[in-house]
Amino acid sequence: MAERPSAATDARRATVALLDKVLGEGRLMAECQTQVLERLSGEDRARAQRLTLEVLRNLERADKILAQHLRKAPPLHVRNALRLGTVELCAGGAAHGVVNDVVNLVARHRRHGALKGLVNAVLRKVASDGPTEWARLRVPRLPKWLRKPLVDAWGAEAMAAMEAVHLAGAPLDLTAKPGADLSALGGEALPSGSLRLHDAGQVSALPGFKAGDWWVQDAAAAMPAKLLNAQAGETVLDLCAAPGGKTLQMAAAGAEVTAVDVSEGRLERLRENLARTDLSATIVTGDALEITGQFDAVLLDAPCSATGTIRRHPDLPQAKDGAGFGELIELQAQMLAHAWSLVKPGGRLVYCTCSLLPDEGECQVEDALDMFPDMSVGTQASTLEWVEQGWITEEGGVRLRPDYWGDRGGMDGFYMAELRKAAD
Numbered sequence: 001m002a003e004r005p006s007a008a009t010d011a012r013r014a015t016v017a018l019l020d021k022v023l024g025e026g027r028l029m030a031e032c033q034t035q036v037l038e039r040l041s042g043e044d045r046a047r048a049q050r051l052t053l054e055v056l057r058n059l060e061r062a063d064k065i066l067a068q069h070l071r072k073a074p075p076l077h078v079r080n081a082l083r084l085g086t087v088e089l090c091a092g093g094a095a096h097g098v099v100n101d102v103v104n105l106v107a108r109h110r111r112h113g114a115l116k117g118l119v120n121a122v123l124r125k126v127a128s129d130g131p132t133e134w135a136r137l138r139v140p141r142l143p144k145w146l147r148k149p150l151v152d153a154w155g156a157e158a159m160a161a162m163e164a165v166h167l168a169g170a171p172l173d174l175t176a177k178p179g180a181d182l183s184a185l186g187g188e189a190l191p192s193g194s195l196r197l198h199d200a201g202q203v204s205a206l207p208g209f210k211a212g213d214w215w216v217q218d219a220a221a222a223m224p225a226k227l228l229n230a231q232a233g234e235t236v237l238d239l240c241a242a243p244g245g246k247t248l249q250m251a252a253a254g255a256e257v258t259a260v261d262v263s264e265g266r267l268e269r270l271r272e273n274l275a276r277t278d279l280s281a282t283i284v285t286g287d288a289l290e291i292t293g294q295f296d297a298v299l300l301d302a303p304c305s306a307t308g309t310i311r312r313h314p315d316l317p318q319a320k321d322g323a324g325f326g327e328l329i330e331l332q333a334q335m336l337a338h339a340w341s342l343v344k345p346g347g348r349l350v351y352c353t354c355s356l357l358p359d360e361g362e363c364q365v366e367d368a369l370d371m372f373p374d375m376s377v378g379t380q381a382s383t384l385e386w387v388e389q390g391w392i393t394e395e396g397g398v399r400l401r402p403d404y405w406g407d408r409g410g411m412d413g414f415y416m417a418e419l420r421k422a423a424d
């Protein structure tokens, strides 16, 4: 009878399969991990996700170490297996287990099985010299296509600080339902009100999850709704709402929220979140550009490059190359203009994106201010005591970067602006 592969092999095989998809096919993990991980146990799934993120964060370092032992690049699948082995060995993984497992998974491959000897020889060298060299390697840099515009926008020093935070990964931030007691969770209360957990483990096993006392939301992602400051009884339109962190915040404040998103799959998660937290909102599946009506307030969290979320999604800069960003910028401008037409006179709109590119943030708001004579920037940001002076931009928006609150674990990169409509 054939021997059942070890659990570690299952997780490592899935890790290499995910790396093949991200690095070979330009797919994001969110698009392909359900399919790749579906047959794995919960434990192996979590392990494969963790290993994949670790390899992607350390890709530059792994390639640097491997280049010393390879005369020419092997096929991508084998290279990804070597990258995984290298990252595990250099992070202190037991040499015997890691090398054997990675060699076995290459040996079983239909086309590349013959390269198992090479993999064995290379990983044995990595096991002996890699860990010492690893410590001397620089913090991995973003790929050039993204690094260049970000250095142009924020400078080399800020870029290096952001890359250090990207390497460290992200803690888990929670937003509490008003009145809920989160003391059983421990953690660190952030100035903006989010609760930060380092090493949180499985989210659904945390105290208060089933009771709906909180939801997962990065501290930066929780700030746009605080800037909008929805009041009980106000009509609020949440455009591009799923999976709904901001909808929940505004519904919890007592506003009558209409949540719109084009993705039925993502709206399903919004429905689950509303049910778990016992909050309510009207859900509309559709294109934000086709919504009609008049609202006291509108929150537009426009689709964007998501370049602010790299510490949680290190696959993004490796899978993408900036193609399609021009169309997104055009779509954001159209959505902002349409969203503005849905704001009642005297009402307000918060525009935000989880992007680090000024074209998707500051520039959009500058253009809108030029285009709409009845638009001005509001003053709510200056009343929030945790908004630091340096975060306020020239046009009056709020710029957040991953390196802000860096000693606490950073935050997602975001841009947001509160735009006020003149009363009739």
Ligand SMILES: C[S@@+](CC[C@H](N)C(=O)[O-])C[C@H]1O[C@@H](n2cnc3c(N)ncnc32)[C@H](O)[C@@H]1O
Residues within 6 Å of the ligand: 221, 239, 240, 241, 242, 243, 244, 245, 246, 247, 260, 261, 262, 263, 266, 286, 287, 288, 289, 301, 302, 303, 304, 354
């Ligand atoms: C940044 S995410 C929104 C995150 C969400 N606001 C939250 O806080 O959980 C952007 C969303 O825009 C949605 N989207 C993209 N194009 C859209 C369109 N034309 N109309 C409505 N929603 C759209 C996507 O499905 C995605 O859920």
